[in-house]
Amino acid sequence: MESNYPEFTDITTVACVGVGTIGGGWAAYFLSRGLAVRAWDPSPDAEAKLRRLIDAAWPALSALGLAENASKDNFTVHADLAEALAGVGFIQESAPEDLALKRDLLARIAAAAPGNVVVGSSTSGYGMTEMAVDAADPSRLVVGHPFNPPYLIPLVEVVGGRATDAKATEWASGWYEFIGKSVITMDREVPGFIANRLQEALWREALHMVDNGEATVEQIDLAITDGPGLRWPLQGPMLTFHLAGGEGGMAHMLDHFGPSLKSPWTRLEAPELTDKLRKDVIDGCDDEADGRTIAELVAARDAAIIAVRQAIEGIGQPGRERNK
Amino acid sequence: MESNYPEFTDITTVACVGVGTIGGGWAAYFLSRGLAVRAWDPSPDAEAKLRRLIDAAWPALSALGLAENASKDNFTVHADLAEALAGVGFIQESAPEDLALKRDLLARIAAAAPGNVVVGSSTSGYGMTEMAVDAADPSRLVVGHPFNPPYLIPLVEVVGGRATDAKATEWASGWYEFIGKSVITMDREVPGFIANRLQEALWREALHMVDNGEATVEQIDLAITDGPGLRWPLQGPMLTFHLAGGEGGMAHMLDHFGPSLKSPWTRLEAPELTDKLRKDVIDGCDDEADGRTIAELVAARDAAIIAVRQAIEGIGQPGRERNK
Numbered sequence: 148m149e150s151n152y153p154e155f156t157d158i159t160t161v162a163c164v165g166v167g168t169i170g171g172g173w174a175a176y177f178l179s180r181g182l183a184v185r186a187w188d189p190s191p192d193a194e195a196k197l198r199r200l201i202d203a204a205w206p207a208l209s210a211l212g213l214a215e216n217a218s219k220d221n222f223t224v225h226a227d228l229a230e231a232l233a234g235v236g237f238i239q240e241s242a243p244e245d246l247a248l249k250r251d252l253l254a255r256i257a258a259a260a261p262g263n264v265v266v267g268s269s270t271s272g273y274g275m276t277e278m279a280v281d282a283a284d285p286s287r288l289v290v291g292h293p294f295n296p297p298y299l300i301p302l303v304e305v306v307g308g309r310a311t312d313a314k315a316t317e318w319a320s321g322w323y324e325f326i327g328k329s330v331i332t333m334d335r336e337v338p339g340f341i342a343n344r345l346q347e348a349l350w351r352e353a354l355h356m357v358d359n360g361e362a363t364v365e366q367i368d369l370a371i372t373d374g375p376g377l378r379w380p381l382q383g384p385m386l387t388f389h390l391a392g393g394e395g396g397m398a399h400m401l402d403h404f405g406p407s408l409k410s411p412w413t414r415l416e417a418p419e420l421t422d423k424l425r426k427d428v429i430d431g432c433d434d435e436a437d438g439r440t441i442a443e444l445v446a447a448r449d450a451a452i453i454a455v456r457q458a459i460e461g462i463g464q465p466g467r468e469r470n471k
Numbered sequence: 472m473e474s475n476y477p478e479f480t481d482i483t484t485v486a487c488v489g490v491g492t493i494g495g496g497w498a499a500y501f502l503s504r505g506l507a508v509r510a511w512d513p514s515p516d517a518e519a520k521l522r523r524l525i526d527a528a529w530p531a532l533s534a535l536g537l538a539e540n541a542s543k544d545n546f547t548v549h550a551d552l553a554e555a556l557a558g559v560g561f562i563q564e565s566a567p568e569d570l571a572l573k574r575d576l577l578a579r580i581a582a583a584a585p586g587n588v589v590v591g592s593s594t595s596g597y598g599m600t601e602m603a604v605d606a607a608d609p610s611r612l613v614v615g616h617p618f619n620p621p622y623l624i625p626l627v628e629v630v631g632g633r634a635t636d637a638k639a640t641e642w643a644s645g646w647y648e649f650i651g652k653s654v655i656t657m658d659r660e661v662p663g664f665i666a667n668r669l670q671e672a673l674w675r676e677a678l679h680m681v682d683n684g685e686a687t688v689e690q691i692d693l694a695i696t697d698g699p700g701l702r703w704p705l706q707g708p709m710l711t712f713h714l715a716g717g718e719g720g721m722a723h724m725l726d727h728f729g730p731s732l733k734s735p736w737t738r739l740e741a742p743e744l745t746d747k748l749r750k751d752v753i754d755g756c757d758d759e760a761d762g763r764t765i766a767e768l769v770a771a772r773d774a775a776i777i778a779v780r781q782a783i784e785g786i787g788q789p790g791r792e793r794n795k
Contacts, residue, residue, distance in 0.1 A: 168717060203769075207773045207774075207776075207777055210777050210781075211777060211780065211781075272731060272734060272736070294698045294699065295714075295715060296773065296776075299701075299773060299776045299777065299780075300697070300698060300699075300701055300702070300776065301697040301698075301701075301780075302693070302694065302697040302698035304694070329693060329697035331690050331693055331694060333685075333686070333690075335685065337680075337685045337686075338734060338735045338736050339734070339735075339736030339737065341680065341685075341686045341690055341691060341694040342694035342695065342698040342699060343736055344676055344680065344736055344737050345673050345676055345677060345691065345694060345695060345699075345737075346673075346698075346699050346708070347676075347736040347737040347739075348672040348673050348675070348676035348737040348738070348739050349669050349670075349672050349673045349708055350708050350712070351672070351732070351737060351739045351740070351741040351742075352668055352669055352671075352672035352739060353669060353708055353709065354732075354741060354742050354744075354748065354752070355741075355742050356661075356665065356668065357748060357751050357752055357755070358742040358745075358748045358751075361657075361659065361661045361665075362657070362661075362665045363755055364709045364751070364752060364754075364755020364756055364758070364759060365709075365755060365758060365759045366655050366657075366665055367665060367669065367707060367708065367709055368706065368707025368708065368709045368710050368759060369626070369653060369655055369707065370626065370628070370655060370665040370666035370669060370707070371666065371669060371703050371707040371708060372703060372704055372705060372706065372707050373624070373625045373626040373653035374618045374624060374625075374626035374666040374670075375618065375624075375666060375669075375670050376700070376703030376704050376707065377623075377624055377625075377704050378624070379695050379696060379700030379703055379704075380696055380700050380701050380703075380704060380779050380780075380783050381696060381783055382692065382696065383691060383692025383693065383694070383695040383696050383700065384670070384673055384674050384677055384691065384692065384695060385677065385688045385689075385691055385692045386692050388674070390619075391619060393492060407596060408675070408678075410596060410662060410663070411662045411663075412596070412662050412663030412667055412668055412671040413663065413668050413669075413671040413672040413675060413739070414672070414739060414740075415671075415672050415675045415676060415737070415738060415739040416675070416738075417675040417678060417679075418675075418678050418679050418682040420678075421682075424678065424681060424682045427681050427682075427688070428678070428681055428688060430688075431681070431687055431688020431689060432688055434688070434689060435688060435689050435692060445527075447786065449531045449620065449623060450531075450786045451782070451783055451786055452531075452620075452623045452624065453531055453534050453535060453623065454782035454783065454785060454786055455704050455779050455782050455783070456535065456623075456625075456704075457534075457535075457782070458775070458778035458779050458781070458782040459704050459705055459775055459778065459779070461778060462771065462774045462775055462778055
């Protein structure tokens with residue numbers, strides 16, 4: 148196993164294998180960070196499509212701030228995979244979500260890539276253990292799961308497979324952070340990772356509600372956009388409930404609303420609120436609050452909701468009425 | 472049953488029964504709309520607490536825009552319930568979440584309130600059918616469920632009980648919209664209403680993950696704040712997936728990712744994706760898109776994510792690192 152992974156600051160060129168919506172979004176993001184991109188994609192009009200994706204993403208990336216030397220033209224598209232990978236310091240794989248295809252492609256990438264180069268896969272569902280089975284050397288293959296659009300949503304979930312070098316996983320997390328992403332490093336493979344599991348639970352409850360005529364599609368979206376969705380860009384579901392507990396925080400919240408975990412408020416059964424779970428959740432919120440009082444967190448939440456509402460109202464939405 | 476409910480424009484005074492965090496938040500909101508508030512609360516220091524809540528909310532309400540004649544001093548606190556309800560055009564009940572207490576209080580409110588005045592309950596969990604059982608005339612009792620803080624989150628879920636006059640429910644929805652809230656009117660009582668069901672599904676999945684050591688509290692919050700949470704203030708979960716289908720929209724999304732509903736991506740089992748459910752979801756997204764193309768929706772989403780990120784970064788968060 149290699150352990151002399153590249154210094155982040157030495158990397159000037161990366162490869163994007165597969166440049167559809169996700170891979171093209173990654174390419175645009177890498178370009179915005181001042182990197183050169185070498186792309187490979189089996190689609191006959193890959194270059195034109197990639198150009199269109201980058202052009203569409205560039206105004207957004209410019210608004211958020213480009214690296215000094217960033218250029219949207221700093222990419223090449225190659226017909227040969229090995230040629231695309233030549234001399235790069237990192238590889239992002241974003242092929243369609245097809246296990247057989249991923250296995251074959253990751254094996255070919257691992258074989259052709261320079262020996263100290265880490266490969267991140269954009270898969271939204273597969274674990275690296277099952278994707279890496281055909282690779283002669285799977286030690287540098289890691290999941291680096293982005294959210295759509297990858298050039299705007301900061302989150303990347305990083306998790307290795309059983310055969311992944313722990314140092315490669317650590318390197319990938321460091322690299323994504325170095326280029327400005329928000330990184331969650333998981334220590335085990337969980338189907339759907341973290342964000343998709345949470346999102347999927349909400350989505351499935353919503354489908355059940357539509358299925359049973361309990362809510363319309365439009366009501367479900369309004370329930371989120373004009374309700375809890377306004378809090379979530381600043382404070383996630385855990386910290387949100389920490390504030391719902393008033394001065395007593397999450398401890399009071401769990402003691403007061405714990406019994407509602409038995410209520411049929413969703414089709415998903417809750418876990419038993421054991422002493423350990425209670426403590427883990429309270430301690431986690433305290434860690435996250437990092438010394439900020441409930442009053443400070445409330446003030447920050449209120450400022451965020453105002454700012455978010457004004458931001459959303461500011462961009463204007465034809466066909467979308469939002470009450471003041 | 473009364474049907475001569477007040478004209479919205481004739482209403483100058485409302486009552487808040489119970490002025491803790493939620494009721495006090497309602498009081499602040501009503502004041503910001505230029506209404507006078509008459510409050511009742513059994514707490515001995517109700518007036519001082521309400522004053523503090525209103526003072527804390529007022530800067531936020533000012534930032535979002537006050538009605539011309541709004542005054543944060545335009546409230547009175549009464550020791551007698553009937554006195555508090557005298558001459559008001561609407562009553563918001565926000566007592567603690569205790570069924571026996573709610574039943575008794577709503578019966579007393581219904582008995583004391585002027586005959587054509589509608590009563591909205593802030594309950595987050597009970598249905599009006601079970602809360603109204605002790606009221607001699609339950610026809611004007613409606614659930615009007617807000618989100619915390621009620622002075623900043625626009626959503627109100629409105630649903631009547633079996634004995635509620637349909638016209639009272641309709642009037643309540645109209646009234647909340649008139650004073651600037653985003654209203655969902657439900658045609659049946661569903662435990663947790665809509666937003667809390669969705670939020671609760673996500674919360675329970677999160678608790679399971681902590682319980683099983685699959686994710687920490689901090690990872691769960693980061694997964695939302697820096698991931699899908701950035702999209703949700705503009706586009707809810709349904710429209711989000713409409714865009715995930717590319718040019719084919721929700722139809723392509725369901726046909727392509729439908730099989731993932733069988734995946735163990737959450738502990739919540741999905742409903743069967745029947746032809747009817749497929750059609751309902753696709754039609755609902757088309758209705759909501761209201762003629763906007765996928766490209767237009769993508770542009771709106773991107774603008775929103777940028778605006779939301781800049782808004783959140785703009786307010787600054789001690790102890791909260793957010794990568795650029």
